[in-house]
Amino acid sequence: MSSTTVHVTTSGTIGLYEPHKKISMWRDPSSSIMASPGDASSSLQAEAVNENKFEYEYASHQVIGPTISGEDAIRLSEKMQRRLAQNREAARRSRLRKKVYVQQLETSRLKLAQLEQELQRVKQQGLCAGPSLHANVGFAGNLSAGVAAFEMEYGLWVDEQNRRNVELRNALQANVSNVELQILVEGGLNHYYQLFRIKADAARTDVFYLMSGMWRSSVERFFLWIGGFRPSELLNILMPQLEPLTPQQQENISKLKQSAQQAEEALSRGVDKLQQTLAQFMFTEGLGIEMYGIQMASALEKLNAIEGFVNQADHLRELTLQLVSQLLTPHQAARGLLALGEYFHRLRALSSLWAARPRDQG
Amino acid sequence: QINSIRIQSRKETTTDAISAPRDDEESAVVIFSVSSCCMCHAVKRLFCGLGVNPTVHELDQDPRGKEMERALIRLLGASPAVPVVFIGGKLVGAMDRVMASHINGTLVPLLKEAGALWL
Numbered sequence A: 001m002s003s004t005t006v007h008v009t010t011s012g013t014i015g016l017y018e019p020h021k022k023i024s025m026w027r028d029p030s031s032s033i034m035a036s037p038g039d040a041s042s043s044l045q046a047e048a049v050n051e052n053k054f055e056y057e058y059a060s061h062q063v064i065g066p067t068i069s070g071e072d073a074i075r076l077s078e079k080m081q082r083r084l085a086q087n088r089e090a091a092r093r094s095r096l097r098k099k100v101y102v103q104q105l106e107t108s109r110l111k112l113a114q115l116e117q118e119l120q121r122v123k124q125q126g127l128c129a130g131p132s133l134h135a136n137v138g139f140a141g142n143l144s145a146g147v148a149a150f151e152m153e154y155g156l157w158v159d160e161q162n163r164r165n166v167e168l169r170n171a172l173q174a175n176v177s178n179v180e181l182q183i184l185v186e187g188g189l190n191h192y193y194q195l196f197r198i199k200a201d202a203a204r205t206d207v208f209y210l211m212s213g214m215w216r217s218s219v220e221r222f223f224l225w226i227g228g229f230r231p232s233e234l235l236n237i238l239m240p241q242l243e244p245l246t247p248q249q250q251e252n253i254s255k256l257k258q259s260a261q262q263a264e265e266a267l268s269r270g271v272d273k274l275q276q277t278l279a280q281f282m283f284t285e286g287l288g289i290e291m292y293g294i295q296m297a298s299a300l301e302k303l304n305a306i307e308g309f310v311n312q313a314d315h316l317r318e319l320t321l322q323l324v325s326q327l328l329t330p331h332q333a334a335r336g337l338l339a340l341g342e343y344f345h346r347l348r349a350l351s352s353l354w355a356a357r358p359r360d361q362g
Numbered sequence B: 001q002i003n004s005i006r007i008q009s010r011k012e013t014t015t016d017a018i019s020a021p022r023d024d025e026e027s028a029v030v031i032f033s034v035s036s037c038c039m040c041h042a043v044k045r046l047f048c049g050l051g052v053n054p055t056v057h058e059l060d061q062d063p064r065g066k067e068m069e070r071a072l073i074r075l076l077g078a079s080p081a082v083p084v085v086f087i088g089g090k091l092v093g094a095m096d097r098v099m100a101s102h103i104n105g106t107l108v109p110l111l112k113e114a115g116a117l118w119l
Helices: A019-027 A037-046 A053-064 A070-129 A137-173 A178-212 A218-222 A231-242 A247-282 A289-327 A330-356 B038-049 B065-076 B095-103 B107-113
Strands: B006-009 B012-014 B029-033 B055-058 B084-087 B090-093
Touching: A070 A137, A137 A178, A137 A330, A178 A289, A178 A330, A218 A330, A231 A247, A231 A289, A231 A330, A247 A289, A247 B038, A247 B095, A289 A330, A289 B038, A289 B095, B029 B038, B038 B095, B065 B084, B084 B107, B090 B095, B090 B107, B095 B107
Parallel strands: B029 B055
Antiparallel strands: B006 B012, B029 B084, B084 B090
16 A cells, blocks of 8 residues: 555546656555556546656557556556655655754754853853943943954964964974075064954953953963063063074164163053043042033043053064064074964963962862 | 144244244154143153153143144144154154154164254
């Protein structure tokens, strides 16, 4: 008994293009159509116009006469059975595809739920990690999204940095040409400049987050100066790694270090002044409630200046890197970049060790 | 109105609104500033740290402050108008340019040439 229950008529509207329906008629043992070829032939003849090869074959047998031989009937039945099987197969594949699609939808739905949870968690962290001076929850929510994006970008930057370090180390060990080293050095410097651009975007979104250094490892944070490394300190780290230096180089790098220190001093004093001014804004005597709004508005204006300082500090970092690389040979510059990368890598590693250290119990 | 800053001599910068005092030493370095601006404070500290005694025009305390501000914005094509530094009558620029010229070693020679620094 066929699995499909079909209402079959012998009118000309039976479409042999739906052979499985027709076939069910054939397969139905209770039907005696096989035994009454006459009925079959009349309907089949009506379908002779159909292009179906099967039908033509089918019909051709009827043109000769109203009767089908048993042999022909068996052959036709075989064809139909094949067709049946093919269709069953197609239907099965279709159901399978549908099942896969639904499964994928389910997985996506789960993933979406997870991401939403993650976002919630980040928002919560954004609210707790920073100082309690958030304007309102909605705004903080937006900030957290920008912060999350920055953290992701920075993570990618660090990965790329590590990759470049390995590349540099290999190149130096392999004694590649100065031209090749120069290319690697340019690439490495540009990668740092890229970080400063990423930071500039982050400063626009949440300058306090950038200043807090929460996006860096804990030990790096210890050395933080206006949202990043201290340029003069960088020169201190690099100089021993660049030996041997010519006297001229030594003199130039010393001058550079001194200029960097003076510039750092100036920016630091500027930030101090900003803190002072802001503090004063919070407490002005003898002002009524009407002035409070104006006071706060002025304070907000002041806060805008912080972004300027972070930008200048990053600008100073970029300038220092540029200048020092210009003072060095390609080989020295490559070693310098490698040393720099290695330095920060070790600070990060140290931070991990510190976080994982066994604590005294009680 | 002010359309340009006419530089008459190395020791003097004259416009209708922006003018430097006659004193040679003082006019070597001119800083346009706003008293509450902290970046201006930073630039002043930089020059003081180098041993320079700059002439400072506080726009918020000068009666022609507004005019000067407009002239500066026109000159630099950017806001904020301050801080802006002139050395020996020549425009150095805003904090960006001052930093860059200090780091690349051109600031000190410029100061010496303008007579703002000895040694």
